[in-house]
Amino acid sequence: MSCVTVRVQAEAFDVTHETALLLRGREDVGGVGAFTGIVRGGGGLVALELEHYPGMTESMMRQIAESACTRFGLTGCTVIHRVGRLEVGMPIVLVLCAAAHRKAALDGTEFMMDWLKTSAPFWKREEFSNGRSEWVQPRAQDDAATARWGTLGT
């Protein structure tokens, strides 16, 4: 039985703590794949404002996480996405995938990030140092990256 944790929150997350929770009481884990997304600066960007659709966002994140567990045989996974105003350099998203072997843990992590970017309802607005603010446009390469996995399969 795999253990899935899904959260949307304004607060920061603690990777060490979340990893410990994923390993607690288990002896079948051989590795944990981890990805932490960070607000990348450049072009005068000061911060991102993250918005989501309460209810649907969590439901899509859970579908993605459960699909990753089934597809890669994960012992568990955790996905935490932050919302609200996040300044350059701040962590924005965490994906952890625990599995018996490395490949499943790393592939599961990539799978979850690709699907999160294209099918979990979050929207980013960029805030620049000159006071300008604009909504981020979706990128075709994100769709292409997700397409290689086929369907979500839930």
Add this chain to the structure above:
Amino acid sequence: MLRILYFAWLRDQLGCPGETLPLPQGVRSVQDLIDRLRARGGAYGEIFARPELIRVAVNHSFATIDAPVAANDEIAFFPPVTGG
């Protein structure tokens, strides 16, 4: 009652996060609802004349434009997602 939600730049341009209304007569699909919203003119007219820019969810699941709409559904309109 039908619950309609708008997110991101749709909400900004419409100046409204959502609305609750009785299912309008003759509305059976997402397309019908888009037609009604577009007929309001103004920002609604502009946005709903370009459905290719919009994604839609019915009761928290992504839906296509031909998806059925019933009284008490929650319909959300938003731009393509940009999280992660």
